[in-house]
Amino acid sequence: MYTLDFALQILANGIVIGSVYVLVALGLTLIFGILGIVNFAHGEFYMLGAYFGITAAAIYGLSLFPLLLVGILGVVLVGLLSERLVFRPLAGGDMTSSIITSFGLAVALQNAALIAFGPQPKLLRTPWAQIPVEIGPVFMPLQRALIPVIALVLVVAVHVVLRHTWTGRSLRAMAQHGTLAQLYGVDVKRVAVVTFAVGAALAGGAGVLMSSVFLVQPTVGNMIALKAFTVVILGGMGNVYGAVSAGLFLGIAETFVAGYLTNTLRDIVGFALVVVVLLIRPQGLFGRAIDRA
Amino acid sequence: MRAFLIAVAVLAALALLPLAVAGGYLLHVLVVIFIFVILAVGLDLVMGYCGQYSFAQGAFYGIGAYTAAILHRDLGFGFWQTLPSGIVAAGLFGLLLGIPSLRLSGHFLAITTIAFQTIVYLLLTQWTSFTGGQYGLPVPKVGALTLFGWELFRVETVRDFYFLALGCMAAAIGVAWRLAHSRIGRQWQAIQDDELLARAIGVDVTRGKLVAFVASAGLAGAAGVLLAHYLQGVSPDDFAIWTSATVVAMVLAGGRASIVGPILGAVLFTAMPEVLRSAQSYKLVIYGVVMILVVSFLPGGIVGLLRRERRA
Numbered sequence A: 001m002y003t004l005d006f007a008l009q010i011l012a013n014g015i016v017i018g019s020v021y022v023l024v025a026l027g028l029t030l031i032f033g034i035l036g037i038v039n040f041a042h043g044e045f046y047m048l049g050a051y052f053g054i055t056a057a058a059i060y061g062l063s064l065f066p067l068l069l070v071g072i073l074g075v076v077l078v079g080l081l082s083e084r085l086v087f088r089p090l091a092g093g094d095m096t097s098s099i100i101t102s103f104g105l106a107v108a109l110q111n112a113a114l115i116a117f118g119p120q121p122k123l124l125r126t127p128w129a130q131i132p133v134e135i136g137p138v139f140m141p142l143q144r145a146l147i148p149v150i151a152l153v154l155v156v157a158v159h160v161v162l163r164h165t166w167t168g169r170s171l172r173a174m175a176q177h178g179t180l181a182q183l184y185g186v187d188v189k190r191v192a193v194v195t196f197a198v199g200a201a202l203a204g205g206a207g208v209l210m211s212s213v214f215l216v217q218p219t220v221g222n223m224i225a226l227k228a229f230t231v232v233i234l235g236g237m238g239n240v241y242g243a244v245s246a247g248l249f250l251g252i253a254e255t256f257v258a259g260y261l262t263n264t265l266r267d268i269v270g271f272a273l274v275v276v277v278l279l280i281r282p283q284g285l286f287g288r289a290i291d292r293a
Numbered sequence B: 001m002r003a004f005l006i007a008v009a010v011l012a013a014l015a016l017l018p019l020a021v022a023g024g025y026l027l028h029v030l031v032v033i034f035i036f037v038i039l040a041v042g043l044d045l046v047m048g049y050c051g052q053y054s055f056a057q058g059a060f061y062g063i064g065a066y067t068a069a070i071l072h073r074d075l076g077f078g079f080w081q082t083l084p085s086g087i088v089a090a091g092l093f094g095l096l097l098g099i100p101s102l103r104l105s106g107h108f109l110a111i112t113t114i115a116f117q118t119i120v121y122l123l124l125t126q127w128t129s130f131t132g133g134q135y136g137l138p139v140p141k142v143g144a145l146t147l148f149g150w151e152l153f154r155v156e157t158v159r160d161f162y163f164l165a166l167g168c169m170a171a172a173i174g175v176a177w178r179l180a181h182s183r184i185g186r187q188w189q190a191i192q193d194d195e196l197l198a199r200a201i202g203v204d205v206t207r208g209k210l211v212a213f214v215a216s217a218g219l220a221g222a223a224g225v226l227l228a229h230y231l232q233g234v235s236p237d238d239f240a241i242w243t244s245a246t247v248v249a250m251v252l253a254g255g256r257a258s259i260v261g262p263i264l265g266a267v268l269f270t271a272m273p274e275v276l277r278s279a280q281s282y283k284l285v286i287y288g289v290v291m292i293l294v295v296s297f298l299p300g301g302i303v304g305l306l307r308r309e310r311r312a
Helices: A004-035 A042-060 A064-090 A097-117 A142-164 A166-176 A178-183 A188-210 A220-235 A240-261 A263-280 B002-020 B024-049 B057-075 B079-101 B106-126 B158-180 B183-193 B195-200 B205-231 B241-254 B260-297 B301-311
Strands: A132-135 A138-141 B143-147 B150-155
Touching: A004 A042, A004 A138, A004 A142, A004 A166, A004 A188, A004 A220, A004 A240, A042 A064, A042 A097, A042 A188, A042 A220, A064 A097, A064 A142, A064 A188, A064 B260, A097 A220, A097 B241, A097 B260, A132 A142, A138 A142, A142 A166, A142 A188, A142 A240, A166 A178, A166 A188, A178 A188, A220 A240, A220 A263, A220 B106, A240 A263, A263 B079, A263 B106, B002 B024, B002 B158, B024 B057, B024 B158, B024 B183, B024 B205, B024 B241, B024 B260, B057 B079, B057 B106, B057 B205, B057 B241, B079 B106, B079 B143, B079 B205, B106 B241, B150 B158, B158 B183, B158 B205, B183 B195, B183 B205, B195 B205, B241 B260, B241 B301, B260 B301
Parallel strands: none
Antiparallel strands: A132 A138, B143 B150
8 A cells, every 4th residue: 555656546546536626627717717706506517518428428429539529519508508697697796696696507407417317327438448558557547547638638728728819818808807808898798708618618528528437417516516616716716727736736635635544534635725725825825915806 | 663563473373373274294394494594594694794605504504403413312412402502512613614704705705614514514424423424313302391390392293393493483583683783783784884994993893703603603503403303313415505505595585684584585495395396306497597586686685675665
């Protein structure tokens, strides 16, 4: 148990889980940082992505990449509808009411999924789940090993869009100073639509990827959303690069706690960290103090 | 005075109701409503009056319920002992959660309370040796309530419990009303309106916020003890974050800082799933949609709507 090989295997598992946290948390932190919306239904985006993937696999027998596309597109559609129907009417109101409306949305989506897909847990099976990959002492199926790779590609894509396109610039301008950005001609509605599309796409993609590792049920989004919130807080709310570091950190910390201490503490680690961090460094582990509103 | 008379009339009507209806089902729904009224009115103190968003009411509810269950298991406590113990235990945790509120506000505080709520829930589900895990713990019926050796009342049936819950709810509303309309209540509103100004005119903000959290948590603890004895057991899923969110929705939907609002909200959100029973599996979808609609289109809640009607 105390060999280096064991530690490396745990590290690899932690990176896999951490990269899923990164994807979900990235969308959440974008939506919070740019629009000031606390979206508790984000876990449901993840859950729906997983179900869209599983359903498409069952009907059309697609391989992983087309499935990923199906999951992402489906969830983007759900995300855009939510933005239009649920969050846009709230714009300009009390920010905390977004917490409650997103809770309402989460309840509605979860139970809609229960009706549509049934309560029994499902798992995504593609042929790649049978192909083993060995990197030194670390061992895992190809489908799982691809998760961090795909996550990296998606994160880099978001980075490029944010840094090097006009759309990305308008998103960052909104995050920095909404009123000023509007004065300079940034289209707020368009920014909200793009932000929700990106956020939903990342969560949906994460759902498809993770549905081969964890069983999928209509309630699976609850824990993922809460975990993503811990990541968002640890990384500094609205801080994109903080979310990436904190997501990997949480994934690795959890697998090490589960591997070396006890599995029962696994889920508690993150929340305990959050309370400590909020009390001592409210700007997050990786944030700067001036960013706090 | 008029409000007081209406309250007395409604309570009297509720007290006489079991004479008129025979079915246990209506009484059961009302007992659940009474318990949620205590939760919502308690949350209104900290959220409506003091302006501190808390998504941890479900956790205090759970702490009250599990205190009753564990003290019964280990020390053989009856209702007269579990009720104050549950209130005190939840109040102490309320004090603990009040501390971050001194430094954080808005979203940051809301999310800290969510983290607290989640930790409590995870401990209830995972610390199996102490809390019974997913299976929960048994709690006895209230049985005979004695005072100084006199038997006051026997609580065996749903109907008996209905009277007990009604009494507890009336007491809780009374406590909340007194607090909200006393000096501390006005201090809470000053803190909510402008914390800096409140501090400048000499309001003890630290004390105000902590008292609000403790009072709110204590009421939730009482509701938890009631639930534990009513269901004759506790299990963690009654105290998940969804419960907290529902209680917040009750306060927002009814109308904050009004006492009456949270009561109406509790009635709305507890009765709705029952009314929608015929819709079967769609009921929770509708429930979620109603939650969204009420918060989006009724910013002042039901009470705000009624006030506007009266003015028009």
